Amino acid sequence: MKLSAEQTAFAERLGHHFRDPELLIRALTHSSIGSPTRPDNQRLEFLGDRVLGLVMAEALLTADPDAPEGQLAPRFNALVRKETCAAVARDCDLGAVLRLGRSEMISGGRRKEALLGDAMEAVIAAVYRDGGLEAARKIILRHWSRRLETVEADSRDAKTALQEWAQARRLPPPSYVEVGRSGPDHAPVFTIEARLETGQSARAEAPSKRGAEQQAAAALLDRLE
Template sequence: MKVAAELIALQERLGYRFADPRLLRRALTHASMSGPGRDDNQRLEFLGDRVLGLVMAEALLAGDPGATEGQLAPRYNALVRKETCADVARQVDLGAALKLGRSEQMSGGRRKMALLGDATEAVIAAVYLDGGFAEAKALILRLWGARIANVDEDSKDAKTALQEWAQARGLPPPAYRETGRSGPDHAPVFTIEAQLSNGESAASSAKSKRQAEQAAARALLDRLD
C-alpha cells in the first residue's frame, strides 16, 4: 500500500510505524472530510481518550505511591485535558497532516485546540488498534515526556487559575457566557467567552460547555501573561 509522504513523515515524528496506515489516515480525518468510504476520527477519539486516561492513571500511581486521590486527580486532569493533547499535537506538527474540509481549512482548523486535541486522541487509538496497548502506552509516555514528572507545576485547571488571578487583583470572579453554538444536534460545538470585570476577554469553542469554558479561561490567561 502506497503511503503519502506526509504520513511517513508524521510516523517518524511520532516514533511509530503503522502496519496498517489506513488507521492513521482515519485518525487524521476530521468530520468535515468524512463521506462514503471515508470514515472520520470521532470513534477513534472516543477510544483514544480512554487509553490515554488509563496510561496516565498508571503513570501517576507509579510515580508517586504515597499520593492521595485528592492529589492525583488534578494532576490527572492536567495531563489528559484537551489543551495538553493539543500541545502534544503541536509538538509533532500533527496539524499539518489533518484531513479537513474546505470550511475548516479556511477557518484555521489546523491550529484549533479542539481539532488538534481530538486528533491526538484518535492517533493514540489508531496505535492501540494497530500495535496493541504496549505500543500505545509507549507512544503516550514518549510524547508526554517531562509533562508527567512536572505535572505539579501546572495541575491547576484554567478556570481556577483565572479566578485566583482575578481575586489577587481585587476583581470579582470571571463571567462565562455562551456566544455561539454550531454543528448538528447530536454533536454540538459550543463557543464560550470568558470575561473579567476590567474588560479583558477571550473566547474558545469545544464539544462541551465545560471544555469550552476551560479553553476560554486558558486563552484569557495566556493573553494576560
C-alpha cells in the same frame, strides 16, 4: 492503502511504525471530509481518550506512589484535557497532515484546538489498535513525559485557580468578557478581559477564546499575588 510522504514523516515523529496504515489515515480524517467510503476519526477519538486516561492514571500512580486521590485527580485532569492533547499535537505537527473538508481548511482547521486535540486522541487509538497497549503507552509516555514531570505546577488551570482565589475571599466568580477580535475570519485573535467584582482585571490575546481566557486569568493571578 499506503501512507503519503507527509504521513510517513508524521508517523516517524510520532514514533510508531504502522503495520496497518489505514488506521493512521482514518485517525487523521476529520468528519468534514468523511463519507461512507472514507471513515472519519470520531470513533477512534472515543477510544483514544480512554487509552490516554488509563496510561496517564498508571503513570501518575507510578510517579508518586504515596499521593492521595485528591492530589492525583487534578494532575490527571491537566494531562488528559483537550488543551494538553492539542499542545502535543502541535509539538509533532499533526495539523500539517490532518485531512479536512474545504470549509474547515478555509476556516483554519489545522490550527483549531478542538480539532487537534480530537485528532491526537484518534492517533493514540490508531496506535493502540495497530500495536496494542504497550505500543500506545510508549508513544504517550514519549510525548507526555515533560508534562508528567511538571504537572504538579500545572495541575490547576488558571481559571480554576482564579475562581478559587475569589471564593476564598467571598467574592463572586470572575467574569470573562470579549473586548476585541482581530485578524481574518479563518485565523482570528481574541482579546479577553478577566474581571473581578473588586474592579481588578487583566487582558490577554490568543487564537481561541478558551486560550485567551486562560491567559487572562493567569495574568490577573500574577497581579493579585
